[in-house]
Each structure stands twice: as structure tokens, then as C-alpha cells.
Amino acid sequence: MKWEGNRQSDNVEDRRSDGGGGGMGGGGGGNLLGALLGGRLRMGVVVVALLGGWALGINPLTLLGMLDGGSMPAGQVSQQPAQRPPADDRMAAFVSTVLADTEDVWTDVFAKSGKTYEKPHLVLFRGARATGCGQGESAMGPFYCPADHKVYIDLGFYETLKNQLGAPGDFAQAYVIAHEIGHHVQNLMGISAKMEQMRSKVSPEKYNALSVRLELQADCLAGVWANHAQSARQLLDAGDVAEAMNAAAKIGDDALQGAGGGRVVPESFTHGTSAQRQHWFDAGLQSGTVKNCDTFASRNL
Template sequence: MDWRGRRGSHNIEDRRGTSIGRAGGVGGVGVIAVLLLGYFLGIDVTPLLDQGGGQTVTRNEITPADEEAADFVSVTLADTEEVWAEVFRDQVEGAYRPVTLVLFKGATQSPCGGASGATGPFYCPTDQKVYLDTDFFTTMERQLGAGGDFASAYVVAHEVAHHVQHELGILARANEVRAQASETESNRISVMIELQADCYSGIWARHAEAQFGSIEPGDLEEAVNAARQIGDDTLQRNAGRRPMPHTFTHGTSEQRARWFERGYETGALEQCDTFAARQL
């Protein structure tokens, strides 16, 4: 991905200098087990880490690698701003309002709960911000087998896509239904939300290629591989568990890759309606 030297976004809230966490709580091997639980099941395990401790504030050292990752995220976010502004002009009656991305290192707080390495990147509709610890990119490469700068760009684009869903009113409606549904039905709706975000990520990739010429050979393969590596079935299997479809919250590897490719191939919001799809 050709990103160096290009415009960055101003919609970055940088909290990397300070980590806000909890003292006490789970320690040692217990921490590792809880973190894996969060990664593989896609849930916020911060409350488990917080048990028995008070709040702590840690001053973080910002390394050159941290700065490069932040620059990369800033450029990628700027690309999403331009792409979605154009898509909204062409396909939606209304203007796109860009999302704010919170960069943190270690842990921070959000209205949707604690943000840490255990949660992974996420979008919080309450304050309409994306929360991202760039160390997750290292986790993707070393633990999940999803390396490459465009794989990391896909992660950013996916979380921004949740903001697009919020802007379109989709996310609020879906979450209202989820709140009144059974656990199995709620999970099924969650899968629809996540697959649509994957499809929107594909739309972003298509337009980024056309507008900026930033996509290089092999980039799309990196994004599709990332989508496959973080499918619910693959994560559960890699965790030594038998895949249980009724617990899926993000979709299978095949589904995630296919919906990303659908967005890339069509570039159309209407083609990403997972809620009306006969088959996910």
C-alpha cells in the first residue's frame, strides 16, 4: 500500500502517552487466558481484568514504530474520509460526517467500556469514535497470520464502516432489535452487522484504488486473508474449540472474505444489504 508522504487526518485523538487501567485483578497466566478469551470470542473482557483493583495511570514511551503506525492510521483514516464523502454524494442523500479515531497504547476508557489489547479495535456509537491500539497490528501478524499494511488498513476501514452504518441509521436499528432478541438471534444480527461492515470495507478499497492509486499488487489478497483469519470459525478452531455457529458474532472466514469482495467488486451500498440477503 502506497501511503507514505500522503495527507493524514485531523480527526485523531491521541491518548498514547497515558494508559488508564486497573491495579490488581487477574495476573500472570490468568491474564493470558483472559486476553485469548477476548480475542477469540470477540467480547470485552476488561471487567474480568479489572476485578479487585483500583484505577492506575501509566506513562507510555512512544517509540519510532509507534509513530510510524500512527502516521499509517492517520493516512488510512484520511482516505476513508474522502472515499465516504464521495460515496455519500453519489449514493446517499446527505453528507458524510467523519469519525474520530482514538489512538491509545495499553488501555484507555470509552463510554462503551474499557479499551485495551483484550478488546481489540472497536467502534463506540455512544461517542461515535473508533478505538485502536496499533499493537493489534502486531497481534494480527504474529498470532493471527494476517500481516501486511493493507490488512491493517482493512481493520481501520472495517471500524470506520461501523460509523458509516451509524450515519445511515442502520446500526441503531439493528442494536434495538438485538436488545430485545434471544442470545442466538442477537448473535445472528451481529453477524449481519459485521458482514455489512466487511462489505463497506470492500467499497472503500475499490474507491481508494480509483481515487488515490494507493493499492499495490498483493494488497487485496492481504485484506481477504485478514478477513479469513478473523472469521469466527477459524478463531474458534485455532483456540482448540469446535466451531459453534450459534455463538458466531462476526461471521465465518468464507463469509467475511466473500462480503469484502462483494463490496470491492460492486462499489455499491445497496449490494451490501446483509439484512435482506437470502443467504449470508
């Protein structure tokens, strides 16, 4: 991926030295599973949310609120001034550059439809981080919080993506960011609010099915970004698309559940199968249009 020397975003907050993110809603810290189980949520709901959030999606705490018919308390967000990443931090520079490119693409796309794109912030953190959606933890993987319009990522996730999930490559890493920005686009379009309204109206199983469509749409929007970035700036090297498609395959619900001989439970899927994730990323990549990403209207995912 040709990214070096390109513009870097000013909307990256380096919170890696903040020393943790505080407790859940003012109630003290503790570990994620302890907080979840202490709230007596159904174990199946916990598993669905953790798996769904970890595999490149929205904050699992948000999913838990949706799936269990309630809302998770917001964390105590740090008031310390945000720092810019060090100039010699190569991975932070990469993330900042990809974020800047998504800003350029979506600002243009929104402008062409007569709308204004609100640029999100991307927060670098380590360990744990209080967010507008509750306490975020590194084990969740990257996530987007619709409440504060921020993407959160512990850069150590990229080592997990490469070494444990078998999805190396800089464009695979860019796909991760583009997917989360896809959730921001959905939020600005009002899709996230509609999902929120549905949480108390349908069963957990039906909400899982809606979540799959939400996640596949974010994959498609990541493909739309890649299409425009390539057309405008020729960012892609040979093999980059294959890296993203491989990453999409490795994080499909069926692939994650089946890893290590686990049982695949389709009714618990929240992100879609490997084939579905590849299909919808490619749909956005080939068309470059948001209208081709209407997974909610599609009969066949």
C-alpha cells in the same frame, strides 16, 4: 499499498501517554474479566462478546449490553487535551493516512446521496481506555464505539495480527481500520440504532445471527472503501487484496474458535465464518456500492 506522502487526517487523538482510561462508570478500575464476571453475566455471553469484539468489531462491552438485555455504563472519559501523534511515528502516520482516505471516500459517497458524512475520530491508546461505551482494553483489539463516534486501537494489535493470527501486510492493517469505519457508516445510517432496539426483543442466539449480518456488512463497506480508493488514487499494490482476504479468513469465527483445537460453535458466531467475511469484503470491493452490502436482506450469507 501506496500510502506514503498522502494526506493525513486531523482526527487522530494520541492518548498513548494518558496513563490509562479510568474506571467503569465511576466505580474504579480493575481488569475486564473481573468487571464482567463481577457483574454476574452469563459466562457464555462473556465468551461471545470477548470473541466477537476481539475479532475486529464493536466494543465487547457494547455487545455485552446487547446480549444480556442491559446497557453497560460509560467510562469516565479523560478531559485532557488530545495530542497529535509524533511526526516520526511511522505506524501512527500510516493509520492517519488510511483514516484520511476513508474520510475522502465516505464524504464523496454520502454527498452523492445528498447527505453529509460526519468524520469520526480515531483514538490511539495503550492498555486501557475509557470510552463512551465503557472501558476499552488492548486485549479487545480495535473497536468502534457508536456512543462517541470513535474508533479505538492499540497499535500493538498489528503485531498480533501479523505474528499470532498470520495476517501480515499493510493492506491487511488498512482493512482493520476500514472495517471499523464501516461500523461508523452503519451508525450514521441508523443501522446501529436498529440493532440496539432489537437487543431486548430477541434471544441471544438470534441476536448473534443479527450481529453476524452487522459485521459482514462492515466488511462489505470496507470493500466499498477499497474500491473507491483504488479508482481515485490507485492505492493498491500487487498482492494487497490477497492480504485483506487472508486477514478476513484468519478472523472468521470458525477460524478463531477452531484455533488450537477448540470446538466450533456456530450458534455463538457474531462475525461470520472466514468464507463469509471474504465473500462480503469482495462484494464491496467489486461493486463499490453500498446497496450491494445489504446483508440483512440477503438470504445467503
